[in-house]
Structures are given as structure tokens and as C-alpha cells.
Amino acid sequence: MTVNTHDSLDDIRRNVTRIDNTLLALLAERRTLSLEVAKSKISTAKPVRDQVREQALLLRLIDTGKEHQLDPQYVTQIFHTIIEDSVLYQQAYLQRLVNPENALPTARVSFLGAKGSYSHLASRNYFSRKQTQLVEISCSSFRDIINEVETGHADYGVLPIENTSSGSINEVYDLLQHTSLSIVGEITQPIEHCLLTAVDTQLEQIDTLYSHPQPHQQCSEFLHGMGKINQQYCSSTADAMLTVAELKQPNVAAIGNASSGEIYGLTPIKTNIANQQQNFTRFIVVARKPVTVTSLIPAKTTLIMSTAQAAGSLVECLLVLRNAKINMTKLESRPVIGNPWEEMFYVDVEINLKDPLMQQVLDDLTRLTRFIKVLGCYPSENVTPTEVDFND
Structure with a gap:
């Protein structure tokens, strides 16, 4: 589309709005079609994700984008978001079918x-x-x-x-x-942690910070750079923002989300203050009740177990998972309250609880542990972007 340089700013903005509305209508239509794809996969028992097809789709879109002078990274960023939405939309639909009582x-x-x-x-x-x-x-x-x-x-x-x-x-x-x-x-x-204040002030004036303990910890490097700061802990970031809004003082601030701060009339004076930018x-x-996860979508199972207090007990349990070629995404140990020196292990694995392989693993682990309990099986909503080589 060629923009007439003689158009007024209002005319240009009206054209932008028209295009935005068209994009939204097309995205809604695409969502509807993705639902039809999910319905067709029920009869064929095909999984929701087909990353080979996703890669071919992205490469074709990159080539088409180049014809319109669109950068490959820009195209992939947009369509990674669209694909993620499509996958999660299909997963939600399929889950409603197998868990109608939760719909x-x-x-x-x-x-x-x-x-x-x-x-x-x-x-x-x-x-x-x-x-x-x-x-x-x-x-x-x-x-x-x-x-x-x-x-x-x-x-x-x-x-x-x-x-x-x-x-x-x-x-x-x-x-x-x-x-x-x-x-x-x-x-x-x-x-996305920001430093939020209720009045117009400068960073150098801040001597008291309110937030939940987790954001204080997640922003520790930035806070150390501020020097001597009075860190006040609240039950949540929302309560911290409310406190700062009520105080209306130039020396106090809250750590929280910028868009949430608007609810309380706060404005950010410093953004991106977390230790890690990818936070x-x-x-x-x-x-109260577990859900059934359809075999058409990726699932996670979380369990807790307590092993015998003997050398190699945990290793034996982990070898069961390795030998079954089940990917473990999380292993966390916590003390068992009331039992000194005894640990409870939390394990996340990428497999459906209904899978016969997982049932066999549970049988094996039951024989090796003093206690074991499944905390839940649920859809995995971590949609990893399909990688493409921009130079192909």
C-alpha cells in the first residue's frame, strides 16, 4: 500500500485503524480454522503439534515476507505468537471434550x-x-x-x-x-519489574521500597546498586502498590508491573530492574479433582516421593526414569516437616499419566520408595517456538 504524502495525520491514522481492524478479523477467522483442525485430528488421532509442518510454514512465510520488504525475524516473531495461540486454543478445546464437567x-x-x-x-x-x-x-x-x-x-x-x-x-x-x-x-x-511511585520524584530520593519478598530477591542486584534501602515486605505486589499509593511520598516506591501500577495511579520511574532480563x-x-489429559496433546506429570535413607536410593529412582527415556524437567528436594534429615523429592516429567510406560515407571518407583504420590497430570502449556534458519 502506498501512502499519499499529502494525507493529513488524521487520514493516516484512520487508515492504520482500518488495517488493524482487518488484521483482527483475519486473526479471528484463523482461530476458527485452527479449531476445525483440532476436530479433524480427533478422528485421525494426530497430535496437535506438527513441528515439521510449522517449520515449512514459517519458511514459506519468511519468503513471502521478503517480497513485502518484511524482515525474517519480524515475520517469525509474529507467527510464533500466532502458532502458540493456535496450539493452546486447540489444546483447550480438546481438554473440554475429555473433561466436560470442567467446561x-x-x-x-x-x-x-x-x-x-x-x-x-x-x-x-x-x-x-x-x-x-x-x-x-x-x-x-x-x-x-x-x-x-x-x-x-x-x-x-x-x-x-x-x-x-x-x-x-x-x-x-x-x-x-x-x-x-x-x-x-x-x-x-x-x-516485568518496575520501580513505581505515586508522586513525581527522582530515583535518588527513594529510600524505602515495598513489595512481596520474591520481587525483592529477583531485583537484588539493582537494589544493591541503590545503596542503603529500607526494604518493606508485603503479602503481594498489589498490596505494595496500594501502600505506596496511599502514602503518596517522594521517598517511597513499589516493585511491580507497570500496567498494574496504573490501577493504583502509580507511574514507573525505572523499568527492567530484575536481575535477569528474561524473567x-x-x-x-x-x-479438588484431577483432570484427564487427552493423548493428542503434550502432558506433564508431577509426583512427590520419599526415598530410603541409604546411599544411592535417589539415584536408583532417577535411573528408572532414564532407562524409560522419560524427560525430567524438575527435581526439587524439601525437608519433611517433623522428620529431621528426611527429604521429600518433587519431580516433573514430560509424559501422560495414562501412558502405559508411566504406569510401569510408577510401579517401579513404588518398590524403590518409602512414599510416593502423584500430585497431578496436566496439559503442558510451554509451547516451544519452532526454530528456522533465516539464511536458508
Whole structure:
């Protein structure tokens, strides 16, 4: 399309809006077609992802993009997002078919903090993919989140389990030892920490910071560079932002998300303050009943086990997984409360619980361990981008 240099700015903006609306309509049409693809795969029992076809698709789109003077990286970035959405949309549809009792138009969801907390953002993002409206239940602790679900006041609970910068969230792992809830889903949420203030101020004036302990830890290098800072801990980033909004002082700030800060009238004075620029938190979704995961989509199974207190006991268990060629994505140890020097091991593996191979592995592990329990089997929502060589 050629832009008339004599067009006014308003005319140009109207054209941009028209194109944006057309793009949205086409994306919606593409989503509908992806659903038809999912339906066709049911009869053929083909998996949702076909990365060979995805690679061929991306290479063709790169060539087409070059004809329109579009950079290959720009094209792949856009279509990686579109493909991810298509995969997750198909997975959600197939899961509704095998778990019809969970296909509710409205769900009660408990999470940490008030509106604007990272747990709140993760909850909304996760259930938006399921086309589910939320009744939101704010909680002040991880224990409260679990209690709300255990008592039936909430249908689901959303809990952060690990962060790429600060590592595992031990309190959540400890709570999973003693709950009857099942893990039914996961979502990885990008964490974009900013320094937020309620009044116009300078970074040098800040001497007090409010946030949840995790963001303090995830931004430790930046905070060290600020010198002597009074770090105040809150139950969530949302509570920290609310506190700073109420104080309205030039020397206080909160660590949180910039878009969430807008809810409380806060503005960022410093962005990208996390130790790692690629900062993500993985959240799990828990419910009172487990879900069935269709064999057409990738699944994860999470289990906990306690081994005998003898040399090589854990190694023997891990060899069972290796010999079965099952990929382990997480191994975390936590002390067993009340049993000094005894450890409980949390294991994430990339396999469906219903798979006969996994059933055999569970039998083998049961013979080798003092205690073993499956915490849940759930769809894997980590859609790894298909790689392409721009130089081909």
C-alpha cells in the first residue's frame, strides 16, 4: 500500500485503524480454522503439534515476507505468537471434550494479592485461554489460596511455583506435601519489574521500597546498586502498590508491573530492574479433582516421593526414569516437616499419566520408595517456538 504524502495525520491514522481492524478479523477467522483442525485430528488421532509442518510454514512465510520488504525475524516473531495461540486454543478445546464437567462458563479462582498482582495477571491469562469468566477471590497467603479450594469456596487456585531468577518458591512446595488438591494446569507468566511511585520524584530520593519478598530477591542486584534501602515486605505486589499509593511520598516506591501500577495511579520511574532480563514465573493451577489429559496433546506429570535413607536410593529412582527415556524437567528436594534429615523429592516429567510406560515407571518407583504420590497430570502449556534458519 502506498501512502499519499499529502494525507493529513488524521487520514493516516484512520487508515492504520482500518488495517488493524482487518488484521483482527483475519486473526479471528484463523482461530476458527485452527479449531476445525483440532476436530479433524480427533478422528485421525494426530497430535496437535506438527513441528515439521510449522517449520515449512514459517519458511514459506519468511519468503513471502521478503517480497513485502518484511524482515525474517519480524515475520517469525509474529507467527510464533500466532502458532502458540493456535496450539493452546486447540489444546483447550480438546481438554473440554475429555473433561466436560470442567467446561463451566464461570469459575471461582483464588490467587495471591489484589487486582494487579502477578498472580492475578496469571489467573486472567490462564482462564482467558479457556474462555472462562472469573469470579476472583483475593488471598493474603499461599495457605489461604489452598484453603479456599479445599473448602469449596473456590473452584481453582493459582500458585507461583518457580521463577527463572529467584528459583523455587519453597513455601508452595511445602504446602503441596499436605494438600489433597491436584495440579490441573500451568502457565508461565513474564515478570516485568518496575520501580513505581505515586508522586513525581527522582530515583535518588527513594529510600524505602515495598513489595512481596520474591520481587525483592529477583531485583537484588539493582537494589544493591541503590545503596542503603529500607526494604518493606508485603503479602503481594498489589498490596505494595496500594501502600505506596496511599502514602503518596517522594521517598517511597513499589516493585511491580507497570500496567498494574496504573490501577493504583502509580507511574514507573525505572523499568527492567530484575536481575535477569528474561524473567518468568511458572504458576500451577490446583483443583479438588484431577483432570484427564487427552493423548493428542503434550502432558506433564508431577509426583512427590520419599526415598530410603541409604546411599544411592535417589539415584536408583532417577535411573528408572532414564532407562524409560522419560524427560525430567524438575527435581526439587524439601525437608519433611517433623522428620529431621528426611527429604521429600518433587519431580516433573514430560509424559501422560495414562501412558502405559508411566504406569510401569510408577510401579517401579513404588518398590524403590518409602512414599510416593502423584500430585497431578496436566496439559503442558510451554509451547516451544519452532526454530528456522533465516539464511536458508
